[in-house]
Amino acid sequence: MKRYSVAVLGVGGVGKTTYVFRLLGLSLKPRATLRPGIYRLYLRDREVDFIDVPGQVATEVARNFAKAWTFYVDLMIYMYDLTDQSSLYAIAELHSALLDRGITPYKKVVLIGNKRDLAEELGLFVEGDEIANAVGAAKIYYISALKDNIEVLYKPLEENI
Amino acid sequence: MIPRDDIVAGIVNTPLAALLSELEEVKPSPRLRPLLDFLADIGLLQRKGDKYKKAQHPPRPYEASPLAEAVSELFQQVVFPYLVSGRRVARLTTELQRALYTYTTAFQNMRVVVAQELMRYGGLTLVAGWFPCGFSSELMSIAGRDVVIVEEREELVTLEMDRLSLIPLAPAPLGQELAAASFYAFENLPLNDVKAVAEKYGRFDAAVACQRGPELNALKEVAEEVYYIKPRDSVMSFLNETLLDALGLTHPLDEEKALKRAEKEEVGPFDVYILRRAGPA
Numbered sequence: 001m002k003r004y005s006v007a008v009l010g011v012g013g014v015g016k017t018t019y020v021f022r023l024l025g026l027s028l029k030p031r032a033t034l035r036p037g038i039y040r041l042y043l044r045d046r047e048v049d050f051i052d053v054p055g056q057v058a059t060e061v062a063r064n065f066a067k068a069w070t071f072y073v074d075l076m077i078y079m080y081d082l083t084d085q086s087s088l089y090a091i092a093e094l095h096s097a098l099l100d101r102g103i104t105p106y107k108k109v110v111l112i113g114n115k116r117d118l119a120e121e122l123g124l125f126v127e128g129d130e131i132a133n134a135v136g137a138a139k140i141y142y143i144s145a146l147k148d149n150i151e152v153l154y155k156p157l158e159e160n161i
Numbered sequence: 162m163i164p165r166d167d168i169v170a171g172i173v174n175t176p177l178a179a180l181l182s183e184l185e186e187v188k189p190s191p192r193l194r195p196l197l198d199f200l201a202d203i204g205l206l207q208r209k210g211d212k213y214k215k216a217q218h219p220p221r222p223y224e225a226s227p228l229a230e231a232v233s234e235l236f237q238q239v240v241f242p243y244l245v246s247g248r249r250v251a252r253l254t255t256e257l258q259r260a261l262y263t264y265t266t267a268f269q270n271m272r273v274v275v276a277q278e279l280m281r282y283g284g285l286t287l288v289a290g291w292f293p294c295g296f297s298s299e300l301m302s303i304a305g306r307d308v309v310i311v312e313e314r315e316e317l318v319t320l321e322m323d324r325l326s327l328i329p330l331a332p333a334p335l336g337q338e339l340a341a342a343s344f345y346a347f348e349n350l351p352l353n354d355v356k357a358v359a360e361k362y363g364r365f366d367a368a369v370a371c372q373r374g375p376e377l378n379a380l381k382e383v384a385e386e387v388y389y390i391k392p393r394d395s396v397m398s399f400l401n402e403t404l405l406d407a408l409g410l411t412h413p414l415d416e417e418k419a420l421k422r423a424e425k426e427e428v429g430p431f432d433v434y435i436l437r438r439a440g441p442a
Contacts, residue, residue: 001227001259005327026270030303031277035335035343036328037302039273040266042227047263049324052302054339071327 004161005071007051007106010079011090015114019079019145020052022153043157069098069105075161076106078135082119082142085126095135110156111137117144162270162429163394164228169203171232174222177241178205182219188212196244199399231263235404243407250408253316261404262320265295267397268371272296274428275369275388276303279435283337284366285309287359287384289352290373292317292410293401294390297325297345300369307334307344309362313410315349322347352411359383372401373412377419377436387436389413389420394430 008016017030020039033054041048051073078095080087091111098105111132119125132140141156172178181187181200188211189197197213200206204220206213225233238257242248250257276299286306288296290313300306312318329342348358352375359365368384370377372391380387392398405412413419423434 021273024270024273026273028274028277032339033302034282034305034337034339035301036298036341037343038298038324038327040269040324042266045227047227049327051327054302054341069329 001045001047003047003049004074005049005051006075006077006157006161007053007073008077008079008112009053009055009091009094011055011087011094014055014079014081014084014087015145016055016079017052019112019114019143019153020050022145022148022150023050023157025150041157043154043161046161048157048161069101071105073106074108075157076109077112077156078109078131078137079112079114080126080128080131082113082115082126083122083124088113088126088128088131091131092134108160109135109137110160111135111140112156113140113142114145116142117147162274162431163392163397164226164267165394165396167226167228168232168267168396168400169220170223170225171229172200172203172236173205173220174225174229174233175237175241177237178222181205182215184215186212186214193245195399196241199244199396202396202399227263228266231260232400234260235264235400239407240400240403243403248407253314258316258320261292261317264404265291265293265321268294269299271390271428271431272299273303275390275431275433276300276306278428279388279426279433280304280306280367285334285362285364287311287355287362287365287368287380289355289368289370289375289380290410290412291321292373292408293404294371294373295321296369296371297321298328298343301343301345305335305337305339306367307331307336309346309348309358309365311348311350311352311355311358313349313351314408317408318347318349353379355379355383370413372398372405373410375411375413376415377413378415380413381419381436381438385438387434389416389423389434389436390428391432391434392430393432397430 037052039050078091111128113128128140282305288310331342331344334344365384367386368380369388420434423436426433
């Protein structure tokens with residue numbers, strides 16, 4: 001069985017852990033993620049180690065994690081909140097913190113705009129095209145980690161690893 | 162919360178299940194009775210006095226998931242030989258290591274819920290036996306714990322060590338803070354030596370044991386609180402116990418007595434017993 005690693009990076013409250021929990025089939029409202037964690041998923045014949053990075057509350061922690069990054073992942077998911085422009089701009093910051101080390105620590109990168117349900121309700125939809133171009137993301141996905149069905153949530157993984 | 166269909170599929174997809182489906186009736190020796198009772202529990206056979214009949218509507222083999230394949234491998238290479246001849250597994254092949262590692266995925270959602278719903282933030286936590294439930298990274302990310310994992314057979318945790326090496330390692334326990342790295346350590350020791358682990362790391366804030374561990378009273382001596390977890394599902398419980406016995410892994414002997422005074426919480430099909438150290442008089 002082939003093993004893959006995926007990391008999800010973004011600042012506080014964008015829904016990274018909610019997304020991971022949904023992929024696991026859990027609909028719990030997560031606590032703040034305090035430390036990096038790894039979850040294991042199986043996608044047919046592929047084993048995926050899914051790395052969830054703390055970012056909740058402290059942008060600084062996510063930035064420090066980016067600086068302390070010691071490994072190479074098959075897929076990097078940058079996640080932002082579709083109702084919060086600053087969470088999108090923070091992606092560019094996290095991305096440069098990663099690249100400051102002089103290497104690209106991932107094979108492929110995609111951008112996920114989360115909380116689509118809330119964005120639609122508020123009529124406030126922060127498009128991610130510009131940042132996606134800047135970070136070299138292969139694709140942008142607009143999702144609701146809370147409400148979309150599991151097939152939709154699996155797409156970023158299935159289409160990119 | 163338990164992927165029971167995958168577990169049943171794993172058993173149903175074995176040659177033994179195929180053989181039994183061709184026999185109308187079996188009268189086993191007493192030694193084989195636990196195995197046939199187990200197969201009756203998953204619906205492959207029906208008990209009829211001291212005999213076992215083919216079930217009228219047995220579960221059918223279907224496309225196997227990675228977990229089902231792991232269960233098949235473990236059933237054929239570990240569980241079945243142990244129940245039939247008492248043969249223990251001396252050496253873990255790469256395939257068995259991988260199957261045992263995959264088997265721990267069956268408990269992932271339970272681990273997440275226990276860490277999130279029952280545990281307080283922070284503290285040094287002892288995992289008294291990594292197999293079968295596989296507690297590790299969830300304790301760090303969700304409950305902010307610093308973790309020491311003790312396992313009796315080093316080959317059992319090789320893949321988990323490899324997996325955890327993906328996340329940055331903090332040089333020392335962090336306490337409760339939000340951090341970009343986690344503190345974790347592995348110790349290869351008999352579980353009955355937990356006192357030696359406490360001498361090295363200091364007293365633990367909590368210990369987690371899932372159908373494993375030394376005597377629970379010994380765990381209470383090294384940790385402020387002990388989370389002891391048992392599946393209520395008879396199939397899973399039997400499979401775990403047989404795997405532990407066949408692999409020569411320790412499980413507590415004072416379970417019944419020690420758990421009488423424990424708090425009990427239900428997490429899906431698991432009972433979580435919490436033993437707390439008595440406060441000062």
